[in-house]
Amino acid sequence: MTERKRAFITGITGQDGFYLAEFLLNKGYEVGGFVRSSSTGHLGNVERLRGDIRFFRGDLGDERSIEAAISEFIPDEIYNLGAEAAPAESFKRKVYTADINALGAIRVFESTLRLRSRGHDVRVYQASSSEMYGEPKEIPQDENTPFKPNNPYGTQKHMAHDNARILREGDDKLFVSCGILFNHESPRRGPQYVTRKVSIAVACIENKVKNPPLNEEGVPIVTRDWKLHMGNLHPKRDWGYAPLYVPAMWSMLQQDEPDVYVIATGETHTIEELVDIAFRHVGRDWKDHVVKDPRFIRPLETGPLCGNPAKAREKLGWEYDYPFEKLVKTMVDSDLALFS
Secondary structure, eight states, X not given: OOOOOEEEEETTTSHHHHHHHHHHHHTTOEEEEEEOXXXXXXXXXXXXXXXXXXXXXXXXXXXXXXXXXXXXXXXXXXXXXXXXXXXXXXXXXXXXXXXIIIIHHHHHHHHHHHHHHTTOOOEEEEEEEGGGGOSOSSSSBOTTSOOOOSSHHHHHHHHHHHHHHHHHHSTTOOOEEEEEEOOEEOTTSOTTSHHHHHHHHHHHHHTTOSSOOBOXXXXXXXXXXXXXXXXXXXXXXXXXXXXXXXXXXXXXXXXXXXXXXXXXXXXXXXHHHHHHHHHHTTTOOGGGTEEEOGXXXXXXXXXXXXXXXXXXXXXXXXXXXXOHHHHHHHHHHHHHHXXX
């Protein structure tokens, strides 16, 4: 009987962690992941997978917990998805973002090298980000486009990305592949992300929810007069459907050699298009409900972000087919049912 492969996921309670864990379990993997030491026991997105996953207390800011988990679980594959994940929030938490997104990744790499030194072959996926491009000089962006991040989140992801390259190309020859994923969304996105913020707001307005969730400022996403406060509506993003991005992550670690891949749709849409589709889906005009609020405007804007996934198509056989309008409607329908 063939021994089951083992995969360890940091950030397993988030959107990508859930979809990846589900994907790997369906492939017969044993799956382990981090639950933050401060957690009260709720497992977020992976709550319904509780009985199928082995959880370890720890986080990317604690080197000892990383070492203990990886040494005990002995994974064949490590997926470093954990991060201080909201680019806008990273302006407020610069030091913490650096500790988790940059140094946290390095801690994972170092623990991986120690495990390998004990004779165990292990491969690493590092979650890089389109935010590393910042304000790019070329459209679309591919694996060779220069990086110039415009927020602390992108800066620290860039640092982790470069350290992965050094370990991959230098004497260590660590098998570490980086996925430069452009925005990928789903009903499991956190409310601090603009797509989910909009879908929740539409649902709460349509269903006249009296106690809507709080936004990143700690106040209700929807005001008492049914308004949604937003920042700049003009930035352009390449938005895709998150469950379809997970197979690409896995495929990167099944290749003969480690590499870097852009995972994206190749299309851009503005935030204004997002709110228009979301409100029209319930028969409303977004202009009746959306208020521009300077609190939600970033100090430096990013974009236009548009990825070129040609390399992923050629090398990984990865294809994307989930239109933007369908994505937005999927999220709105999910939240209409959730906030009913």
